[in-house]
Amino acid sequence: MTTSAERPCGARLLAALPADEREMLVSLARTVALPAGTRVFEEGEEADRFWILCSGTVALDIHIPGRGSAVVETIGADGLLGWSWLCPPRQWHLGAETREPVLAWEFDAAAVRALCAERPALGLALVTLVAETIGERLRATRTRLLDLYGPSADGPAP
Secondary structure (H helix, E strand, O other): OEOOOOOEOOHHHHOOOOHHHHHHHHOOOEEEEEOOOOEEEOOOOEOOEEEEEEEOOEEEEEEEOOOEEEEEEEEOOOOEEOOOOOOOOOEOOOEEEEOOOEEEEEEEHHHHHHHHHHOHHHHHHHHHHHHHHHHHHHHHHHHHHHHHHOOOOOOOOO
8 A cells, every 4th residue: 555655554654663574564454444533442442453544634632521622642644543552451541533534554453462472573663663652742742731831932931
């Protein structure tokens, strides 16, 4: 599968995996098309799959009691959607909704975990990839929090 830019789906994301491990993982993928406005998953539900986006965008949101949902991150092409499948208790930490039509590779989490148990090199590479994704999202969140609550350029520093 290729994106509109004629790059294979997940090229940047999967480049960190050794070629033979990447092929094993991709063999478990199933192509899915999700229309705009599709709720992909809800916060607190079982995290039993994950996706690599080929095209489109997905908004990650968090439910705020009495206020509804707030978008905390938007993921685009070549992004990893979902990491909660890897870490117990394997429940989604956020909700997700497509903002525009999405084409993605969907992976069954149990099948991927079983493959990782058989192929420790793949497991290590995948855990590293997920950890990098979590780190990127934490840095983005920190930046947003500084924008919201940090000192302004006009005001005094705390």
